[in-house]
Amino acid sequence: MNQQTASPPLDQRLKTTALQYIMYAVVTLQDSDELMVVPSNWLSQDKRHCYWPPFKSTEKCMEAVENKLNPETEGKPWEKLNIIFLGEYGTFEKAKEGHKEIKEHERSYPLDTVLPGIKRQRLEGSQGMSNNQLHPLPPVTPASISRMSADDKVEIIQMLRDIKSKVQENSTMLKKILKDNTVPEVPSSTCVPSKNLKLPLRTFEDVARTEMELKNATTRKKYVKYLSSLGGHMPKDVIKNIMQQVLTDDLAIQFNWQGRGDKKAFSHLVLTDVIRDSALTRNVNRGDCETEIKKYLSYAASRKRPREQGGPGHEIPNVISTSLMGN
DNA sequence: CCGACCCCTGCATTCCTTTA
């Protein structure tokens, strides 16, 4: 009877032992550039993704990290974030030390110089230039300018002139490209990697079928490849191009991001993950991607409104669909 | 110039999270 007091139950012992083998990793969250310590069991096998708890408060998140909460068994669904894996440590304390060291190192040698092209930019609050803007230079104070020699100043002015002329040149080229080669409503035949992609989705049945299909990694890759080939320069364009290909306005108005009211939740779809991945290949981060999807879904009704006024129940056939649905 | 289309903004409402 008192065996239980002698030693804890087997499953608890196993759990404790398993927890001891979970290490801690230091990672950079790609969407926010934040350097974080997380339990290794939160990482995906390829160490390119990391689960993140749905808690709002920092304390709870820290608690989850320290207690190595299992991402699959803690009630609410956990977010899956894109990360850059930086290192793994045996204990939380060692990971924190590693985190500190990396942070120090990053301060001396910005990540951009260590990992060119990998570090993504923080996009919150930067709307216009978003993804392609230049990395911020160190702050130039009046004091630092006054310390410069005349040669330095001449050189800087020359550089600024070069940059200006280059920007003008690029602007002219961009204008020409946009004029000659506006993003086509219908993807060219070369953009269609597979005849299996039955897009755009028109009904919930289509959505359910696609959700099933997307469980297959190969199919998922095909979708990502196709959707990322649709073009677009700004996050808005990228998402618009993708969403136009993915679902009709009729279906879009039956979704909202969270599934409020009597609408379905778009954020819960595997398809949304695929869209995120596709957008990421075009340098649209998670935040921008979600914002633009939300907007696209909310605009769907107003896009439809004028047409409905013109003729109730009459749907203008989607040109895109006919080219793809015939498969 | 006009109409169609699309996007944005402001406001009201609903929902969720936090706090006491």
Place this chain on the structure above:
DNA sequence: TAAAGGAATGCAGGGGTCGG
């Protein structure tokens, strides 16, 4: 558990752009 505050959403109306 209820109240308060913030976030998300829906809707209507207005403005910009483009083609006829």
